[in-house]
Every structure is written in C-alpha cells, then in structure tokens.
Amino acid sequence: xxxxxxxxxxxxxxxxHELIRDVFMKKFGMVEPLTDSAILEGSLVFTTDAYVVDPxxxxxxxIGKLAVCGTVNDLAxxxxxxxxxxxxxxxxxxxxxxxxxxxxxxxxEAAENAGVRIVAGDTKVVGKGKCDKMFITTSGTxxxxxxxxxxxxxxxIKPGDRLIINGSLGNHAIAVLGARKQLSFTTPVSSDCAPxxxxxxxxxxxxxxxxxxxxxxxxxLGGVLNELSEIMGNGIVINESxxxxxxxxxxxxxxxxxxxxxxxxxxxxxxxxxxxxxxxxLDLLRQDPLGKDSAIIGxxxxxxxxxVIIETASGGRRIIDMPSGVQLPRIC
Amino acid sequence: xxxxxxxxxxxxxAKLADMITASxxxxxxxxxxxxxxxxxxxxxxxxxxxxxxxxxISGPGCPVCVTGTDFIDTAIAYSQIDDVIxxxxxxxIRVPGSESSLEKMNESGSDVRIVFSGLDALEIAxxxxxxxxxxxxxxxxxxxxxxxxxxxxxxxxxxxxxxLLSAHKVMPPAMETIVKDGTSLDGFICPGHxxxxxxxxxxxxxxxxxxxxxxxxxxxxxxxxxxxxxxxKQVNSNNPExxxxxxxxxxxxxxxxxxQYLNEVFEYCNARWRGFGLIEDSGLKLAGKYERFNAGSFAxxxxxxxxxxxxxxxxxxxxxxxxxxxxxxxxxxxxxxxxVGACMVSPEGACNAWYKYKVSR
Numbered sequence: 001x002x003x004x005x006x007x008x009x010x011x012x013x014x015x016x017h018e019l020i021r022d023v024f025m026k027k028f029g030m031v032e033p034l035t036d037s038a039i040l041e042g043s044l045v046f047t048t049d050a051y052v053v054d055p056x057x058x059x060x061x062x063i064g065k066l067a068v069c070g071t072v073n074d075l076a077x078x079x080x081x082x083x084x085x086x087x088x089x090x091x092x093x094x095x096x097x098x099x100x101x102x103x104x105x106x107x108x109e110a111a112e113n114a115g116v117r118i119v120a121g122d123t124k125v126v127g128k129g130k131c132d133k134m135f136i137t138t139s140g141t142x143x144x145x146x147x148x149x150x151x152x153x154x155x156x157i158k159p160g161d162r163l164i165i166n167g168s169l170g171n172h173a174i175a176v177l178g179a180r181k182q183l184s185f186t187t188p189v190s191s192d193c194a195p196x197x198x199x200x201x202x203x204x205x206x207x208x209x210x211x212x213x214x215x216x217x218x219x220x221l222g223g224v225l226n227e228l229s230e231i232m233g234n235g236i237v238i239n240e241s242x243x244x245x246x247x248x249x250x251x252x253x254x255x256x257x258x259x260x261x262x263x264x265x266x267x268x269x270x271x272x273x274x275x276x277x278x279x280x281x282l283d284l285l286r287q288d289p290l291g292k293d294s295a296i297i298g299x300x301x302x303x304x305x306x307x308v309i310i311e312t313a314s315g316g317r318r319i320i321d322m323p324s325g326v327q328l329p330r331i332c
Numbered sequence: 333x334x335x336x337x338x339x340x341x342x343x344x345x346a347k348l349a350d351m352i353t354a355s356x357x358x359x360x361x362x363x364x365x366x367x368x369x370x371x372x373x374x375x376x377x378x379x380x381x382x383x384x385x386x387x388x389i390s391g392p393g394c395p396v397c398v399t400g401t402d403f404i405d406t407a408i409a410y411s412q413i414d415d416v417i418x419x420x421x422x423x424x425i426r427v428p429g430s431e432s433s434l435e436k437m438n439e440s441g442s443d444v445r446i447v448f449s450g451l452d453a454l455e456i457a458x459x460x461x462x463x464x465x466x467x468x469x470x471x472x473x474x475x476x477x478x479x480x481x482x483x484x485x486x487x488x489x490x491x492x493x494x495x496l497l498s499a500h501k502v503m504p505p506a507m508e509t510i511v512k513d514g515t516s517l518d519g520f521i522c523p524g525h526x527x528x529x530x531x532x533x534x535x536x537x538x539x540x541x542x543x544x545x546x547x548x549x550x551x552x553x554x555x556x557x558x559x560x561x562x563x564x565k566q567v568n569s570n571n572p573e574x575x576x577x578x579x580x581x582x583x584x585x586x587x588x589x590x591x592q593y594l595n596e597v598f599e600y601c602n603a604r605w606r607g608f609g610l611i612e613d614s615g616l617k618l619a620g621k622y623e624r625f626n627a628g629s630f631a632x633x634x635x636x637x638x639x640x641x642x643x644x645x646x647x648x649x650x651x652x653x654x655x656x657x658x659x660x661x662x663x664x665x666x667x668x669x670x671x672v673g674a675c676m677v678s679p680e681g682a683c684n685a686w687y688k689y690k691v692s693r
Contacts (some may be wrong), residue, residue, distance in 0.1 A: 005438055010668060015669055241342075250333050257679065309691060313342040314553040315349075316377020318689040324668045
C-alpha cells in the first residue's frame with residue numbers, strides 16, 4: 001500500500017480489507033480467517049471496536065448504546081457469551097456534561113440489558129477542534145463453548161445450507177442519515193441498535209444447526225455475503241423478495257439511490273443454518289422481539305469460487321458485489 | 333411501495349418477457365441512451381429475462397462518462413486558485429483528469445465540496461461571501477433546468493460570488509452522431525427523464541431521417557420490457573416512429589416551464605464529449621444576459637487537450653461500438669475504486685453497471 005488513507009479505507013469494503021490484510025495482519029503477524037472476535041487460549045474470546053458516529057444522538061440510540069451493543073454483538077456472533085467490557089473516551093474540550101451523562105446512562109442501560117459488566121476504561125480530553133465532539137472505543141471479552149469454535153470460521157458450511165436474517169435491513173443507516181438533517185424530508189425510521197446476545201443464546205442453547213453468524217454492520221448484508229463466499233469458496237443465491245426492508249427505508253433508498261443490501265445495521269445478524277434445521281432456527285428467532293421478522297433469504301450453492309447472486313423481485317438475476325466506494329462515512 | 337411495486341411485479345414481468353420471446357423474428361440491437369437505464373437494466377437483471385437475439389448496448393447518456401478530460405482539468409485548475417470553492421455532484425470528483433482528480437485535489441488542500449443541487453451550492457456562496465464558489469454544471473436536459481433555476485435565483489438575490497462552469501449537454505446531437513457514424517442499431521430506448529422536460533418530439537428526426545425505431549421509456553423493469561416489446565414490433569413491421577411508453581411522465585411537448593427556463597438562461601454551443609470529440613450545438617452555455625455568472629468571467633484558466641488513456645475503450649463503449657467485456661483492462665486494472673475510464677466511475681456508467689451487477693462477468 002502507498003499514498004494516503006482515504007475515507008474509502010474506512011467503509012468496510014474492498015479497500016478496508018486491503019488495509020487490514022496488507023498492513024495490520026502483515027505487521028502484527030495475524031493469520032486468516034478474519035473473524036469478528038479473536039478466539040484465545042482455552043475458551044476466551046476478545047474483540048474491540050471504535051465508534052465515531054455522526055451525529056452522537058439519533059432516533060433509537062446514541063454513540064454510547066451503539067458502543068456497548070456493537071461489541072456485545074461481535075462477541076455473540078462468534079458464538080460466545082459476552083461478559084466484560086472496557087471503554088475509552090476521547091472527548092473534545094467544551095463537550096456538555098449533560099450530553100455525556102445521557103450517553104453514559106445509555107451505556108449502563110445497554111450493558112444491563114445485555115447482561116455484561118463495564119469494568120475498565122480510560123478518558124482523554126483533546127483541545128477544541130482536535131476531535132469531533134466524542135469518539136468511544138469498547139473492547140469486550142466473552143466465553144466460548146470450545147465445541148462451537150466452528151461458528152466463527154464457517155468451516156462446516158456446505159452447499160444447500162440456508163441463510164437467515166433476523167429482520168429488516170437498513171434502519172440504522174437511514175436513522176443516522178435522517179439525524180444529520182441533510183435530508184430535506186423527515187423519516188419515521190429508528191435505528192435497530194440492540195444487543196443480540198440473548199436471542200442468539202436461545203438459538204444456540206436449543207439447536208445445533210447454526211454453522212456461522214456475522215452481524216450486518218458496516219457494508220451491510222451485501223458485504224457480509226461477499227466475505228462469506230470468499231471464506232467458503234462457494235457461491236450464494238439469495239431471493240430479493242424474501243429480504244425484509246421497511247417501507248420508509250425503501251422509500252429513502254429509492255430517492256437517494258442507496259441499495260438497502262449495503263446499508264449498515266446495528267441489530268441484525270446473518271445466520272447460516274445447516275440444511276433441514278432452518279425452520280427450527282426461524283421459530284426460535286421469532287420468539288424474541290428482536291427476531292420477530294426473521295426470514296430465510298437464500299442458500300449456499302455448489303459453485304466453486306462462485307459469486308453472490310440475487311434473484312430480483314421482478315425475476316431477473318444479478319451479482320451482489322463487495323461494496324466499494326464511499327457510501328456513508330461515520331455511520332457507526 | 334405504491335407506484336414502484338406495480339412496475340416490478342414478477343407475474344407481469346414474466347408475461348412481458350414471454351411476449352417478447354414470442355415476437356422476435358431475427359437479431360435486434362437496441363441502445364439504451366440514458367445512464368439511468370443502463371443502471372436499471374443491470375440492477376433488475378433484465379438481460380437475464382431477454383431472448384439471446386436481443387442485444388442491449390449502452391449509449392452516451394451518463395453525464396459523468398461523457399464529460400471530457402478537459403472539463404475535469406479546467407475544474408482542477410480553478411480549484412487551485414486562492415479562495416475558490418468548487419461545488420459538484422458526488423460522482424464527478426473521482427473522474428480522472430489528465431493528471432489528477434478533484435478528489436485528489438481535495439486531499440491535497442483544495443476546497444472541493446459535494447452538493448446535491450445547484451441551490452445547495454448557491455447557499456454555500458451566500459455563507460462564504462469572501463470566497464468564489466464555482467458550481468460544476470453537468471447533465472442533460474434533465475438537470476440543466478435546475479441549474480437554470482439556480483442562476484435565476486442567484487440573479488434575483490444578487491449573489492456576486494457564485495459562478496457556473498457548465499458542461500451541460502443536450503441529447504439529440506449525440507444520438508444523431510451515433511446513427512450517422514454507422515453504429516449498427518435497430519432502435520433507441522430513449523431517455524425518459526430528458527423527454528419529460530423536452531417532450532418526445534425532439535426524437536422525431538431519428539425515425540424520419542435514419543429509419544431508427546424509438547420508444548421513450550421509464551426506469552422500472554416493466555417499463556423497460558414493455559419498451560423492448562414495442563421496439564421489436566416497430567422493427568418487425570418496418571414502421572419506425574417515436575412512441576411513448578413512459579406516458580405517466582412524458583408528453584409530446586414536454587414541460588413548458590422547464591423548457592422556458594432552459595431557453596432563457598442557456599444557449600447552444602459546440603461541446604466536447606468523451607469518446608466523440610467536438611459535437612456541434614450539443615452543449616449549453618450561459619446566455620449573454622447571465623455571462624457574469626460564468627466562471628470564465630472572474631478568471632480564465634488554460635488547459636490543453638490531452639489524449640485519453642489508450643488502454644481504455646470508454647470512447648468505443650460510449651458510441652455503442654464495444655461492450656465493457658471487450659476492454660483489456662476491465663476488472664483487471666480498472667475498478668470502481670480505482671477507475672481508469674469515466675465509464676467505471678459513475679453508477680450510471682456501463683462499466684460500473686457491468687462490474688457491479690452482471691452475472692456472467
């Protein structure tokens with residue numbers, strides 16, 4: 001890699017992957033596969049995530065709730081039970097204490113809902129103009145049943161296995177966009193930001209069919225499906241009419257030219273189910289309010305080195321490529 | 333979603349596709365002129381629904397794609413002048429000029445801002461009275477009226493630091509160049525949003541002079557398939573004419589008010605198109621009365637005309653002579669993140685649409 005870092009490197013698409021592979025993995029001696037969390041000696045799972053969302057407050061959440069839920073979800077989709085969180089704050093001089101209190105209250109509430117404890121942290125204050133109001137980094141640990149290690153690598157996925165998501169796509173991205181007041185109209189859309197660990201825990205405790213999970217954050221479903229097809233080396237076919245997207249989100253996407261498949265979510269997970277187990281998993285997901293709109297959206301194909309194909313709602317077929325270019329910076 | 337789902341109905345689409353298959357008698361080549369059509373065709377997977385003897389080729393209707401390197405170079409030169417803010421639609425900042433791009437200029441200190449409309453650019457001018465704000469006007473008859481409104485607004489509010497660098501173009505001369513230069517074509521899927529402004533009558537010369545079928549078309553899958561069926565029937569009966577498929581938006585005479593704005597604010601000029609070179613009377617420049625809003629009125633910059641990258645076949649693609657898959661660098665050294673040619677930059681560009689959506693890549 002050469003030149004300068006561009007916004008493109010932070011979008012979760014091809015450039016982000018290049019940056020991770022060619023710089024971080026190479027220099028830190030990390031090895032494939034790239035998973036949401038690192039699985040350490042024994043059953044300890046460890047992850048970290050930085051939050052720079054703009055604006056700090058949006059319908060359905062704020063940067064604090066996002067920082068706790070995001071890290072909890074990264075642990076949960078690895079198959080682990082999230083336990084402890086550490087958080088670091090970078091705060092701009094002049095930041096209102098009242099806003100800080102609201103953010104910290106949300107973090108405490110989100111941690112309580114998720115059943116995790118925030119146990120360590122750090123605070124830095126920088127001069128006015130040296131950071132945009134507030135950035136938060138959270139790290140988390142969880143415990144993994146070692147027999148379920150295969151979930152984070154996807155090594156057991158076979159052709160014919162089914163793909164499930166737990167509800168409608170794009171709400172977080174559109175809620176944040178709406179809160180930026182750059183749209184000349186208002187939307188009733190709220191972020192889906194939520195801790196998914198209890199819902200996922202119920203599924204894992206009652207069913208052995210889960211072969212892989214990934215939360216659908218930056219880069220959206222389109223990004224995750226491309227990562228998955230790369231990990232497996234197999235193709236994927238999904239059916240557009242089975243993918244839930246709320247009407248207001250569809251409307252904004254039509255007007256602004258966004259594809260909901262690439263929009264960021266903060267409370268959505270893709271689950272790969274072994275063939276035949278999908279209805280059991282669907283039933284378990286639908287018992288949780290966060291999974292009431294769960295749907296089977298497609299399957300893994302036998303195409304070697306295959307692409308991600310979508311059967312469009314009108315009956316056509318096209319590729320879903322890895323997201324590229326700057327879509328919506330600072331969405332999380 | 334109302335007014336969308338009706339036009340994406342799977343049953344209706346399948347029926348139209350069957351009717352097309354039942355109607356074809358030979359090979360047909362149709363050009364979708366508009367970049368919006370190119371994107372829709374691939375996004376909805378239309379080629380997958382068509383019989384093999386119907387070939388769709390993309391034309392010169394993606395504004396970013398046909399904007400010449402000289403325009404980008406001119407904008408870059410302006411961006412280097414002190415106290416200048418360049419305002420532009422998003423796609424244009426990534427188009428490679430002969431040596432740099434507006435995106436790279438922004439990274440190295442120029443003030444280049446993305447706006448969603450000319451009126452946003454005017455707002456920036458009002459908020460920064462000590463700066464000179466240049467709006468890069470690109471697009472066809474569809475977007476030019478909005479620029480005209482902006483100019484009239486700037487005049488009304490007497491905003492002295494707002495300027496236009498116009499690359500606005502009009503569609504018919506480029507379509508005429510294509511059929512005159514011998515691109516083998518049975519018909520045009522005519523641009524629906526251009527025609528919503530101009531009226532369908534601007535295409536009348538094509539069947540009359542060049543025996544080319546024309547259907548003014550909407551942007552949903554049912555629109556596109558119905559238009560293709562209408563084109564096939566025109567060709568079969570050897571009775572080319574201009575038909576309006578997109579009749580929920582388009583009339584023969586168009587939007588009178590928008591046309592009036594265009595006539596008042598702009599006049600025709602010769603314009604350089606990527607892939608075509610200079611086409612007579614195919615551009616729009618500010619009319620004399622509005623000359624004080626022309627970027628050239630506060631400073632002139634000189635740029636030379638450079639040859640485009642020889643490896644890139646954008647020029648042939650824009651004229652419908654070749655397809656993105658024919659290009660030696662397509663998806664090898666030319667990608668959406670790192671485009672060599674303009675057709676890979678814009679979501680309306682043929683190469684970008686092929687790269688993103690085409691199943692048999």
